[in-house]
Amino acid sequence: MTGSTSSSDSTHSPWQLARRxxxxxxxxxxxxxxxxxxxxxxxxxxxLPSADTFPVEAMRDAAMKVLTDTPREALQYAASEGFGPLRDWVSAMLAAKGVDAPANRVLITNGSQQGLDLVGKVMLDAGNTVAVETPTYLGALQAFNPNEPKFASVAGDDDGPLPEGIGALPQGTRFMYVLPNFQNPTGRVIPAARRDALVAAAQRANIPLVEDNPYGELWYDDEPPKPLASRWAEGTLYLGSFSKVLAPGLRLGFMVCPQTLYPKLLQSKQAADLHTGSFSQRVVHEVIKNGFLxxxxxxxxxxxxxxxxxxxxxxxxxxxxxxxxxxxxxxxxxxxxxxxxxxxxxxxxxxxxxxxxxxxxxxxxxxxxxxxxxxxxxxxxxxxxxxxxxxxxxxxxxxxxxxxx
Ligand SMILES: Cc1ncc(COP(=O)(O)O)c(C=O)c1O
Structure with a gap:
């Protein structure tokens, strides 16, 4: 293997680059x-979400309030776990969806994309198998790829991946990445019965699930069924985002993970960026704390x-x-x-x-x-x-x- 960049890049480094x-x-x-x-x-x-949906006035008022009430805290380094009141908000919001997500298992991330990157770093060594849907979110493939995994594509139908596909995954598959709601790219929703069957299959195979849910609130006919994490909290790592309900430029997301995974995810978050921006966390919390959403x-x-x-x-x-x-x-x-x-x-x-x-x-x-x-x-x-x-x-x-x- 050479250390050069991918042939699809337009520039080549004269220096030896990492294999990843x-x-x-x-x-x-x-x-x-x-x-x-x-x-x-x-x-x-x-x-790209419609920019007309961005709550500009509410953001402006909240930014002003944060800079008036707690300016020095908002501009200071802060905890890697995230802003406490925002973690509490996430915990309560998920509890209403049946997910047991105590605030001490919530990690605020720089968009849910960072959550995918951290999961890859913590769960994957070169050559490990990671299971994905057919098709799946391109950005997740990008996030996992530098860890040099093998992808196992699980076949699916209009109701999502087939549970028997999970049963057929190789021993030691590190996790399965699933998008239950309005999947990017296909738009399909996994119905409740299929969710039950997928979770049961994953439990039998002892393969944890990474549940990515940036679109769950964007339903136009019926509200989607409860998350996979509400069915198997100890085996599901749940990712959420403020990008589609507030604004993507905030780069604010969160993950909720089993207690056993939290310390390593936190350490990899610390190594990546110390913490998510204190100012944007406080502004978003100020906007949403009284039911704005x-x-x-x-x-x-x-x-x-x-x-x-x-x-x-x-x-x-x-x-x-x-x-x-x-x-x-x-x-x-x-x-x-x-x-x-x-x-x-x-x-x-x-x-x-x-x-x-x-x-x-x-x-x-x-x-x-x-x-x-x-x-x-x-x-x-x-x-x-x-x-x-x-x-x-x-x-x-x-x-x-x-x-x-
Ligand atoms: C399925 C999926 N996961 C994660 C992301 C990343 O979102 P965020 O803006 O929260 O990083 C996207 C963005 O479009 C997405 O479609």
Whole structure:
């Protein structure tokens, strides 16, 4: 093995780099987001929350209050575990969802993405197996990859991963990473009965679960079932985020883990960044401490429900026969499967030329990608632009099918 950077990087270091760098690759999404900056391109690619949902006034007032009441504490180094009242808030919020999450097992992180990184560092050595869904969140693959694991893709259906897939995992599989609610990228929810069966299978196989739930509050039809962590607290490491219910630029998330894992996760958090920003933790706590989210989240749901319905209507109007999708009941994404003979990655340049961008689905598979799939975000553009973008996309697919008929 050489110490050079991945061949997909545009620069090569003259210095010897760590072997783990070979498994660090540019995120396809970040690369595609650059295309969306080209003039005239309507982007269905990034999972950027609508900036109109950010509670700017509440944040401004809270920042002012924090800087008036506790300015020196807010600007000082602080505990690695996180701001005590915010940890208490997380604990109470999860208790209402049936999760036993005492505050001393809550760790405040720099976004839930940091939680994924810490889990990888604490749980994975080179060559270990980590189980993931098919497909799964690209950012989790990126976070785990530098630890040089082997990925075992667990087959699934519209209700999520199949429990028998867990039973068939190799001995010693370190954990299974699962997204029960409005999965990124497919948008599907795991129903309650499947959650029970997955937890039972994981318990039998003695494989802990890493449950990632950034989208759970973004439901537009029915509230999703209770978390996996409510079924198996001792075996589930739960990750949450303020990115989709407040604002992603805050970089604020949290994890709740079994007591046995807490000290090592805390030590790896200390090594990574000492602690999450004191100021943003205090401001967010000030905003949410008196039930702000109970009023705020329904306004986000209303907005995104309208955008979701606009995308479903546009897909029905514009997609050629043979395209498949399911209307998601929450989250941010549609998952579209193109007819045979289409490759979503190969079609992307033509789509960008026609003024629309998306993320080819192949990026979300640990192995054996389905190259006919793509992820479309409905939260960034207003309904009229969604309709226009989807129509452009439909035309590109139609033209491709016509020339290859
Ligand atoms: C499934 C999933 N997990 C984690 C994250 C990271 O979120 P955060 O902003 O909390 O770091 C994302 C971001 O889009 C995501 O889709």
């Amino acid at each position: 760098c070979e498994r660090m690759n540019p995120s396809v999404i970040r690369e595609i987001l650059k295309l969306t900056e080209l003039p005239g391109v309507r982007s269905l690619a990034g999972g 109970d009023q705020h989240i329904p306004t986000i749901r209303d907005r995104y429900r309208t955008q979701r319905d606009a995308m479903d209507a546009a897909l029905k109007a514009s997609m050629p026969a043979g395209c498949e999708w399911k209307k998601p009941s929450g989250g941010m994404f549609f998952w579209l499967r193109l007819p045979a003979g289409c490759d979503a990655m190969a079609l992307l340049p033509k789509a960008v030329e026609a003024g629309v961008a998306y993320v080819p689905g192949a990026a979300f598979y640990a192995d054996h990608p389905d190259t006919r799939t793509m992820r479309l975000s409905f939260v960034t553009l207003p309904p009229a632009d969604i309709a226009d973008a989807v129509q452009r996309l439909g035309n590109v697919i139609q033209a491709h099918l016509a020339t290859n008929a």
